[in-house]
Amino acid sequence: MIEEINKKKLRLDELRPLSRETVKSIRESILLEWTYNSNAIEGNTLTLLETKVVLEGITIGGKSIREHLEVVNHKEAILYLEEVIRKEEPFNEWQIKNIHHLVLKGINDKYAGNYRDQQVMISGAEHIPPAPFLLKEKMNEFINWYNTEAQSLHPIERAAMVHIIFVGIHPFVDGNGRTSRLLLNLELMKNGYPPIVIKNLNRLEYYSALDIAHTTGDNSKFISLVLKESDDMLNRYLSLLNNNR
Template identity: 30%
Template sequence: MIDKKYVLPPVDFGSALVRDAFAIERLRGDLGTGTTPVETLVELHALFRVVMSVISARIEGNHTTVYDALSQLGPVDAGEESPTDSLHEIMNILDGIDFIDSIDAAQPITHVLIRELHRIAVSDLSREGDRTPGEYRSNEVSISDSAHAPPSHVYVHAEMSALLDFANREMPTHEQMIHVAIAHHRFVWIHPFTNGNGRVSRLFTYAMLRRNGFDSIPGYRAVNPTAVFGNDRDGYYAALEAADDLSGTGTLAWCEFFVHGLRQDLERLVRMQDFDFVTRELLSPAIDALRASGGLTLEEASALQIAAVTGVVKAADLAPALPGTPSQRSVAIRGLLGRGLLTADERGPRFYRTALSRGPLAPFIVRRLDALGYLPRMLEHDGE
């Protein structure tokens, strides 16, 4: 017998939901066709990973700003203080994203994967930890500010088995986003863990998007549903609650919220394919702002502008900005590398790129993303 929770409700072909679903397919077809170099997209993806991890934690009440996260994330040196619980929560979410990205996207989503994502998400946390990391709950739970009563712990494994069967189902392309939306809600509805369900549900949904084709285009792993939820936290919870009765009407309302938000996020992402837009509206203004703050000399700013516009440079390419002998230029480049303003490219030790995801420039890029409307409302004006 088919569980009615996993039957796609009838959808009016002329509805906004269908229009958004087809728009997503059109946008997906546009991915990978632009002029922005893959290396730049990969760097921006690394920056978006941090932003999405902050959003996922913020939804749960974590108040760490994206700027604090960018300045503090990284390995802890011997003798340094351990990261705060709030920062550690964000680091765990990043680890969860990395774990998903390390797996073949075609691999089925299993109980083992879900429990491992939970173990990663709650590892070594106090406020947002769990007494049994990586284990389904063995107790009854309630959800704060929600009328929904999750299933008894006795049924959790069976409920998750049904959900995973649904999540791994092959779906027609035009139904894939509705499929992902329903799976996300049903995960939250089951509430399989004592704590950490929200964070794991968003990682689970990211894994489902990868299975549905968003892992095959280099540089576009930034397609992450967390942006949808962070853009309207109250709307997110209200839409989830509307589907808690498992009715077709409530499920469609939730799907409309999710699919429309994903379409908006994809439209912004596709805009990043236009390298002229990226350099003119994002990278160059960020470099100018860093220089205006006193973080760069005129020569250093010029060098970063050349690297940003060129994508990958060698020392000779920076000669117009860094005049002098090759030896003097090498010293200047080593200084830019040491300060995290340039980064070595994969092509070899003498190829360089402007560092976008970490270092002094990253917060200024985030501010430009905010000014351009790329940050979910949850993070708007985070640096004020």
């Protein structure tokens, strides 16, 4: 699959630069789907259509302030990723905390951008994240791994591993899932790949693959899931661009 993805990525690169209209159309569509699905995985009850309306600045009757904020915050976090990529900023803890702060802003300001000070459990998972006093050490190890060993991995595999390691550490009280998927896509986008959308419909497969990675050290199922989603998104991009031509 990596060989096929590499070929499709090369074809996409050959079609660049994309027209402004095409970029705008694709960006708006993916931003909506990414925001809807990432929030839905965490229990947000807004539909895709309702999410679209909230992104346009309209409130939905009967829905909580938190659910509205989760949509608006996620959009702001994506805009921040785009800024990080434009400025070619290096991956670091400050960047991770900024992303998380945007995710939880106005929802839980005490913990937005701050590491947890209590033990947490991952709902439905066997894996138990490290104790709070170990977080600084674990995050340092994570960043060091990224700057050394991770650089020899294929960009998609590296993106998948960023997600696996980060969510295994679970450094925040809340918002780890959304932040991990933002970090995954940040890595893909840095390397010229389209962001992927992990669909709410596939959340059981997604959670299962993550728990297997954390409890057995077998990362293959999760990496395969990310490869499949990357392949699907490349197909989508290429199909749209070929139609436009």
